[in-house]
Structure formats: C-alpha cells, structure tokens
Amino acid sequence: MILLNSPLHQTLLDAIREAETEGNCHKWNKVLKTPNSSFADGFLAILDYGFPKGVFANSPFHELDEWLLKAEAWRRDILDPAATHDVGSLVLYVLWEQFRSTLIQLLRKSRLNSEIPQSGGLLVFVGGLSKCLIMRYEMVGETATLQAVGIVQDPKSVFDFWGAIDQVDMKTRDELKTILASGHKLVVHRGILVHVDRLRDFDVFGPSIDTLVLAEILSQEIFESKQLRCETAMEIGCGNGLLTAAIASNCESIRELFAIDTSFSAVSCTQRNVFSSGRFITRPQKLSVYLVAGPFRPSLINRRFDLVVCNPPYIPLPPTMMTETSQVADYFQAVGGTSLIQTVLESVHILLRPGGKLLLMASSLSLKETLSLIPNDCKVFTPLGEKGLEVIFDVYAVLKRPEWVQYLRESCGLIQQGNLYFHTLHPIWVELTAG
Amino acid sequence: MEKTVILRFRDLVTEEGGTIRDHASLLEKYGEVWWGWWMRPYEIPPRPLFQELSNRIQKQGGLIGYLFDTGSTRLYSAHISRILMAPLENGIPTPEPERSPSYYHRGRYPAWFLLRSLKEVNFLDLKFIYDSFPTMPELQGTLAQLQGKRVSSLEQMRQIDVTLWVVQTEQ
Numbered sequence: 001m002i003l004l005n006s007p008l009h010q011t012l013l014d015a016i017r018e019a020e021t022e023g024n025c026h027k028w029n030k031v032l033k034t035p036n037s038s039f040a041d042g043f044l045a046i047l048d049y050g051f052p053k054g055v056f057a058n059s060p061f062h063e064l065d066e067w068l069l070k071a072e073a074w075r076r077d078i079l080d081p082a083a084t085h086d087v088g089s090l091v092l093y094v095l096w097e098q099f100r101s102t103l104i105q106l107l108r109k110s111r112l113n114s115e116i117p118q119s120g121g122l123l124v125f126v127g128g129l130s131k132c133l134i135m136r137y138e139m140v141g142e143t144a145t146l147q148a149v150g151i152v153q154d155p156k157s158v159f160d161f162w163g164a165i166d167q168v169d170m171k172t173r174d175e176l177k178t179i180l181a182s183g184h185k186l187v188v189h190r191g192i193l194v195h196v197d198r199l200r201d202f203d204v205f206g207p208s209i210d211t212l213v214l215a216e217i218l219s220q221e222i223f224e225s226k227q228l229r230c231e232t233a234m235e236i237g238c239g240n241g242l243l244t245a246a247i248a249s250n251c252e253s254i255r256e257l258f259a260i261d262t263s264f265s266a267v268s269c270t271q272r273n274v275f276s277s278g279r280f281i282t283r284p285q286k287l288s289v290y291l292v293a294g295p296f297r298p299s300l301i302n303r304r305f306d307l308v309v310c311n312p313p314y315i316p317l318p319p320t321m322m323t324e325t326s327q328v329a330d331y332f333q334a335v336g337g338t339s340l341i342q343t344v345l346e347s348v349h350i351l352l353r354p355g356g357k358l359l360l361m362a363s364s365l366s367l368k369e370t371l372s373l374i375p376n377d378c379k380v381f382t383p384l385g386e387k388g389l390e391v392i393f394d395v396y397a398v399l400k401r402p403e404w405v406q407y408l409r410e411s412c413g414l415i416q417q418g419n420l421y422f423h424t425l426h427p428i429w430v431e432l433t434a435g
Numbered sequence: 436m437e438k439t440v441i442l443r444f445r446d447l448v449t450e451e452g453g454t455i456r457d458h459a460s461l462l463e464k465y466g467e468v469w470w471g472w473w474m475r476p477y478e479i480p481p482r483p484l485f486q487e488l489s490n491r492i493q494k495q496g497g498l499i500g501y502l503f504d505t506g507s508t509r510l511y512s513a514h515i516s517r518i519l520m521a522p523l524e525n526g527i528p529t530p531e532p533e534r535s536p537s538y539y540h541r542g543r544y545p546a547w548f549l550l551r552s553l554k555e556v557n558f559l560d561l562k563f564i565y566d567s568f569p570t571m572p573e574l575q576g577t578l579a580q581l582q583g584k585r586v587s588s589l590e591q592m593r594q595i596d597v598t599l600w601v602v603q604t605e606q
Binding site for chain 2: 033078082085094101142144145
C-alpha cells in the first residue's frame with residue numbers, strides 16, 4: 001500500500017472518524033462528492049482507518065474484499081426502504097455510489113472517444129495500489145452495469161491475477177479468461193481510464209505497474225497536497241498516456257501540458273486517453289495540451305517546467321546488444337537501455353524552473369547508475385524509501401532474449417523466484433533547488 | 436380500501452405517449468420495468484410511506500399503484516413488485532439499465548418502482564379517497580379538508596402540485 005500522508009487523505013480519514021462519533025456521514029458524502037476530489041481514494045482511507053472496526057463494527061462483512069465482491073448486490077439491499085442502515089453501511093454505500101458513477105462516466109466517455117468494446121473487463125487499482133479490482137462491465141445505452149469478479153492483493157504487475165484464477169470458481173475463471181483474451185486493456189486509477197487497443201496500439205507500452213506507482217505518487221503528493229503550484233508540466237515518454245491524463249484531469253493548477261513519445265501510436269493513444277478522462281469543460285482555467293511524436297531532445301521545447309515526469313527505459317543492455325538498438329523497432333527502444341535516463345538527468349537545469357520537480361522511475365536494475373547521474377545541486381527524495389517496491393519483471397521483449405535475462409541476473413540484480421523474475425522500483429523526486 | 440400511490444408524470448423528454456410506450460415495450464420484453472419517480476425540489480421523499488408499501492409488497496407479492504399523465508390527463512394502473520429508495524439525498528441511478536428506458540440512464544431519482552404490468556384505466560371506473568400528501572408535509576394543513584374525501588376528477592388532482600398522491604382505493 002502506498003500511503004504518503006496527503007491532506008485530502010487526512011480529510012477522508014477524519015470524515016470516517018466523524019461518522020463514527022457523530023453517527024452520520026455528511027462530511028464523508030460531501031468530500032467524496034466534490035468534483036475537485038473525484039480522484040480521491042476512499043478505499044485507501046477505509047483501509048487506513050481499519051476494517052471491520054469502529055464505525056464498520058456492525059458490518060455484515062468480515063473483510064473489505066468480501067464487501068467489494070458483493071457490493072453491487074448489497075447495494076440493492078441498502079436501497080430497500082424497509083432496511084435499516086447503520087452509519088458504517090452508509091459510509092460504504094456513499095463510497096460505492098461515487099466509485100461506480102465515476103466508472104460509468106469514464107466508460108461512457110471512453111466509448112465515445114476511444115471506441116472501447118460494448119462489454120469487457122476493467123482493471124481498477126484502488127487503496128493506494130493495494131488492490132486491483134477485476135471488474136466486468138457492459139454498456140447499456142448511456143450507462144453501464146458493473147460487477148467485481150476478482151481482487152488481486154498488492155498487485156506486483158498490472159496483469160498479476162494468475163494466482164486469483166487458481167482460487168476462484170469456474171464462472172469467475174471464465175470471466176477472467178474472457179478479460180485476458182480481449183484485445184483491449186482497460187486500466188482505471190484515480191479517476192483516469194486508460195484504454196489500449198492491443199491491435200491498433202501494438203507498440204504502445206503499458207500501462208505497467210511502474211506507471212501506476214508514479215500516478216499514485218503524483219496523486220498523493222501533487223494533486224492532493226497542492227504544495228507544488230504546478231502550471232506547466234511535461235511527460236517524457238508518455239506511452240499510453242496515463243500520467244499525462246492524470247495531470248490534465250487532476251492537477252487543478254495546470255495550464256500547459258506537454259507529452260512526448262518517440263512512437264506515433266503512443267502519442268495517438270495518449271491523445272485518446274487524455275480526452276476520454278479529462279474534465280476540461282469544468283476546469284476553471286484553460287488548459288493547453290501539446291502532444292509531440294518524436295525523440296526527446298532537451299532543447300526541443302523552449303520552456304522550463306514546474307513538473308516533469310518520466311518512466312524511462314531502465315533495463316541495462318548487455319554489451320553484446322549495445323549496437324543492435326539503433327536498428328530495431330521503437331518498442332524495443334522503449335524498453336531497453338538507459339540513455340533516456342542520462343539525457344533527462346543531464347538536462348534537469350534546462351527542463352525545470354528553480355523549485356521545479358522531476359519524478360523519475362528508477363529500477364534496482366540500474367539504480368546506481370541513475371543516482372550517479374543526478375546533478376549535485378538537486379535535492380533528492382525517495383517517496384517509497386530505500387526499500388522501494390518489489391514488482392514482477394514481465395517485460396516480454398527482454399524475457400524472450402535468454403542472453404539478456406542472464407546478463408540482468410548476473411550483473412544487475414534481477415531476482416528469480418520459481419518461474420518469475422523480480423526487481424525493485426525506486427521512484428525518485430529530483431528537485432532543482434531555487435537560486 | 437387500501438392505501439396506494441398515484442405518481443405524476445408528463446412526456447417531457449419523449450414524444451407524446453412516449454413514456455408509457457417505452458415502459459410498455461420493456462415490460463413486454465423482460466416482464467418487468469423500472470419506473471423512476473422524480474420529485475420537485477421542494478418535495479421530500481416519503482420514507483415511512485415507502486417502508487409501509489414495501490412491507491406490504493413483501494407480504495402480498497405486490498400492490499396496484501397508479502401513474503397519472505398530467506399532460507394528456509390519462510391514468511394507468513401498474514402492478515408494483517418492488518420499491519427502491521435512495522438512503523441519502525443524492526438520488527439513485529437506474530437499478531437495471533436494460534430494464535429502464537434510456538432517457539433515465541444519466542439521471543438520479545429519489546425512488547424506483549419495479550412494475551410487472553401497466554394498463555390504461557378509466558378514472559370514472561375507480562374510486563379514490565385522498566389519504567395524505569407526505570412529500571409536502573406543509574400542505575397537510577392546507578389540504579386537510581380534502582383528506583377522506585373522494586377524488587372528484589383527474590383535473591382536481593392535477594391542480595395539487597405534488598408528484599405523489601397517497602390515496603385509498605379498492606384494490
């Protein structure tokens with residue numbers, strides 16, 4: 001669970017405590033219904049508060065997951081006029097209503113802008129990335145039906161539900177199989193729906209667990225805290241566009257947003273996802289979004305930014321493959337090598353205004369090299385601490401090259417456990433000190 | 436005599452007769468259809484009434500309610516098999532989108548009635564006695580003289596500015 005002490009999280013937590021002491025959920029309802037906090041993660045607040053205890057002590061559910069899987073049917077019981085409601089049930093009801101209405105709005109917009117299928121599966125990451133809800137949806141006119149079919153605890157990859165498949169009944173197994181076999185990847189995180197059509201966007205990277213970790217940190221440390229007044233931002237290597245879409249939608253102060261990717265498909269995918277998730281009409285001030293297809297060059301955009309985010313390729317190449325990269329496809333370049341890390345860190349002074357911040361994803365596979373490239377006059381913060389977050393290494397472009405895997409294991413610390421490989425994510429804030 | 440509800444509606448988002456036609460067509464397809472009850476901003480949802488009706492539905496398997504089209508002054512009877520009500524003031528979206536007309540899909544309503552039948556009835560064949568106006572408790576005083584009196588005409592009902600009338604009728 002990623003929990004970074006954001007003020008909005010504290011407000012939500014206080015609202016649950018108030019429900020317990022006051023016996024009503026007015027504050028909880030008010031905070032969750034505020035349009036500006038539509039990316040708020042109420043599940044994280046409940047997990048942090050503790051379930052089932054306090055206000056939830058009378059809940060018929062022993063665990064939050066049990067409720068999540070039965071929430072749609074349970075909701076009907078709550079709506080029965082003859083039913084009596086304890087305040088804990090109302091807290092859960094408000095959260096579920098807000099959650100499902102956000103999902104339906106996102107699906108409706110994505111159906112218009114991004115041509116998502118009539119029915120299919122959604123992977124919804126909640127609770128500070130501690131849960132991946134696998135949900136089935138079906139569009140009905142301008143709305144949709146939703147049903148949670150499985151939950152992955154502490155997902156270590158976006159598609160980390162192999163374990164879940166073994167533990168579920170045949171019907172759920174079939175549902176999960178259908179979602180997996182679909183040509184569409186729909187990932188939801190904090191009010192953003194990213195759609196990747198695997199046929200059309202075949203060379204678009206992610207969304208991977210790395211991107212989700214960065215999105216969670218941005219949510220808690222930038223969007224929810226508002227400590228950094230962020231008017232200009234850029235994402236370098238936008239891929240599917242999750243981070244660009246999150247900044248466009250959830251960063252209240254943003255005015256100018258740039259996203260660049262070497263792949264045309266990635267930029268096109270980013271455009272669809274930004275416009276599907278964006279709440280542009282309701283923004284108090286105008287936002288300009290500039291999308292650039294082409295290699296990143298520090299001097300390309302004559303601007304200094306408040307915020308730069310980058311989930312770069314961080315997988316070191318074995319010396320024998322160094323010469324190959326210039327001749328292979330964009331997708332390969334989006335995966336291997338560490339040259340973008342070097343380019344970005346060397347241009348921090350050109351990219352950031354004084355006080356501006358770069359959020360960069362690093363991996364244990366190339367952490368030493370990354371840290372050594374950070375300019376001395378910059379402040380460095382590691383939101384996940386020194387330990388980082390261990391995740392599954394599931395980059396197929398690498399896994400299909402045994403000599404590359406061997407190099408990573410022997411020289412870069414890639415860990416093998418059974419049939420799986422693991423590495424550790426180390427997101428890093430690099431701040432250009434003012435003056 | 437039994438207590439029941441008459442719900443006000445008008446073809447505001449459909450062509451004339453469209454509200455009933457859309458519901459009837461889903462009723463024919465699924466055997467049931469959801470009717471969204473809207474109320475005016477100055478009305479309040481009558482929880483005790485809905486609780487009472489809901490308990491009766493559970494005991495009897497349903498009850499007959501009425502739908503009053505104030506635009507065409509037509510009356511319909513409906514077999515109500517379930518009532519759902521928003522526990523808070525935000526309203527609730529359609530409980531089953533496929534079993535509710537599409538114009539409901541983006542809205543939230545204070546209550547939903549699941550209908551198993553729907554047919555036009557002649558007001559003159561029925562006997563309604565005014566019971567109460569729970570969506571506007573402040574009207575109770577003004578309209579006290581109507582309580583216990585027979586509803587004289589649909590026009591008389593129309594002029595009482597509520598979206599839900601509670602009446603006594605012979606079921």
